[in-house]
Amino acid sequence: MSIVVAVVGATGVVGREMASILAERQPAGMTTVVALASERSSGSQIPFGNDTLTVSTLDDSSFDGVDYALFSAGGAIAAQYAPVAASKGCVVIDNSSYFRLDPSVPLVVPEVNPDAVHAHTGIIANPNCSTAQLVVVLNPLLKAAGLKRVSVATYQSVSGAGKSALQELESQSRSNLNGVTQEPSVFSHPIAFNLIPQIDSFLDNGYTKEEMKVTNETRKILGCPTLPVAATAVRVPVFISHSEAVSIQTDQPISVTEARRVLELAPGVVVMDDPSQQVYPTPRALSGKDEVAVGRIRVDLSQENGLCFWCVGDNLRKGAALNAVQILELLLANRHR
């Protein structure tokens, strides 16, 4: 039996990473990978392991004969084409925010809520990058001690904003080092040697959409619909990997030793936490890695039953493409049951 997988938005940063991870992991049963993108990119080639894929134009007929489609093409394309694909029996795993909070669409992080995948009716949502890496660390702590509140300050790399953002950080940094000011175009403010405390647009409550994604998606994935979660999302001049300074309050007291132990046992998590040896996660060390790394685990001095930690993950992998491929693997494994 042949299983055909399409990557929609294959020429984008995440789309290319999806193709690369599919080539690397070769999900059991997958026989063919099809690359789809807008007409502008049609005919271009993207790497697929040692091979390449030729990009075809996305249209309504693209999903004929396709079993699974990994979308990373933004909300508008997802809104238009995911239902088309689903109507043809293709299961869509969409990386945009468009379907994530739809009650009929599972929002899945395989290490956290794998069973949610069963309820799909053709479309499954892949979470926001900052949320995915957060919930794999929160979930074992939730199970061990319960969660009363979560507060997060993010340090997000520019790759989350796509290829042109990577280019802007590079060329602006180069200009600055040569004493030349380059006007920002992708970002609203200079990003080289700077910070921008805004990701996505602002909502009426003073939070950005990115920050509210962390709040709402964390609740949905953890199955805690009223969990108080507040985020401050900040863009930093880093190419790849998002970092998060997290403070939580648990229902039950949990010691640092016990927290470290449950995190060491948690799937998808690696504990890098040996301050005396200056061991803790950094974005450059985590780029290209599958795991979310956690360190700086300590008592939160500002609240009872509080813990602080620092977690870092590759936003293109666990934060996007890897998680989508893991969902595909879940679906393929279920198919054989």
Place this chain on the structure above:
Amino acid sequence: MSIVVAVVGATGVVGREMASILAERQPAGMTTVVALASERSSGSQIPFGNDTLTVSTLDDSSFDGVDYALFSAGGAIAAQYAPVAASKGCVVIDNSSYFRLDPSVPLVVPEVNPDAVHAHTGIIANPNCSTAQLVVVLNPLLKAAGLKRVSVATYQSVSGAGKSALQELESQSRSNLNGVTQEPSVFSHPIAFNLIPQIDSFLDNGYTKEEMKVTNETRKILGCPTLPVAATAVRVPVFISHSEAVSIQTDQPISVTEARRVLELAPGVVVMDDPSQQVYPTPRALSGKDEVAVGRIRVDLSQENGLCFWCVGDNLRKGAALNAVQILELLLANRHR
């Protein structure tokens, strides 16, 4: 009457900023500025407005005839020479952490606790950079609504680690952009296009010294000795200005509008908070500025009576040199009473 002011550690990043700010502000009554540093720097010149100062070697006789000395030469030099200076009737304003928590030494941020300066017995401490900018924002909120807890994630520029750190960020960034890896020497990990969740060394409680400075100095300056304060201090690839994502819980409810109003009236604070126009503080915009800028003021969704904000200040100015000069100005004003 002549008033002689010495800058100790005059060739360092902060020492040079002290000289520059003295030249700029010309504190009333100051007639002469003397630059002091280690023997190695003796005879070198540092800018003083349009003029220069020639650096003399620091020794026990350096303080004869000196009325005030601004120290930025580290804890060991402060420990050795501040008492010498004080014994000769010279009032020391020290930027190191050495005396800050000494109950007999005032720790002063002029906008917050100017009256504390009166109790000095020859030595006054200047706070940690992250603390100084934090307390000017916290104090008006404390007065308006009381403070129950404070949680801070910092985004600290490399200039806080001195000249060699500025050079390391610059040369490492340049190398990286040319595809060359440069081993770190000032920092424990690469800083170019990276983040380091460690500033200063680790203590037994899992916090760094930098983080505990924020806790302990904030308490002392605000006069709230048991206020729960927890910090995560992170080095970011920015040259100048520290940024902070802050979450507080107040005793009494305070609306965002009211918080913004008290901050607009607060000395040393400028409110930059118009999300719809993408107005909020960034480190590059605040470099060279005297004020601490605050934005992203909003309800903290994770706790009752909670507020979140983002504040940015020039760590060499308000975080160090400017605050020291402001303390000098306070002393000079009191002298004339």
